[in-house]
Amino acid sequence: MPPRTFPRSGSPILQRLVQALRVPYAALAGAVFAGAVFAGLWAAPVRAQEGSPKSVVEGFYTALVQVMKQGPQLGYHGRHAKLDPVIDKAFHLAVMGRVAIGPQWSQLNPDQQQRAIDAFHRFTVANYAAQFSSFDGEKFEIGKESTATNDNIMVETRLVLADGESFRLNYLMRKYERGWRIVDVYLDGTASEVVRRRSEFSSVLSRQGIEGLIRMIDQRIEALSKG
Secondary structure, eight states, X not given: OOOBSSOOTTOHXXXXXXXXXXXXXXXXXXXXXXXXXXOSOOOOOOOOOTTSHHHXXXXXXXXXXXXXXXXXXXHHHHHHHHHHHHXXXXXXXXXXXXXXXXXXXXXXXXXXXXXXXXXXXXHHHHHHHHHOOOOXXXXXXXXXXXXOGGGOEEEEEEEEOTTSOEEEEEEEEEEETTEEEEEEEEETTTEEHHHHHHHHHHHHHHHHHHHHHHHHHHHHHHHHHTO
């Protein structure tokens, strides 16, 4: 079945995914990604070459599905412990956190910057650990790579539900000394996680500053840990 541009709101895995990325569900259909163009038909999933952008996404998906299958037995803290190193390896959370904070980043002292990145890291892992708590027969398929802006690579994927319904989930990749890393995620192929985080964080930063943002993130993490 070809990927739907916007799947049914009743799909449990979709609801978990949207919450894991903290993207407002109603806003997904209207988000626009201006830095890359997605076109062409889906190719059959192929195994990625080691060290390629696809291989990073493939490794992340493999670990995520394993944790989902063990989810009830592991519990929240067990899932968190297993996903933390996986997410740290696949994502460049320092870059994502810095962009999500926006212009105020340059006004922070080094200690505040480090604490903000640490909070963003904890928040990202906590969301995945809380929301991807079980396995319902889903599978992740990896499509093609395409060149985005500034030598970045977009890896197109889709999440296929047990009933065959699917939707797009794309990863913006950038190469660093440690290899290719994920620097943004696009739900429905267009809705940027980093842009949505920045929108969410900016209102807190404007009212309460960085200490208020870190406090808000810690409160969210506490709530996620309790289910």
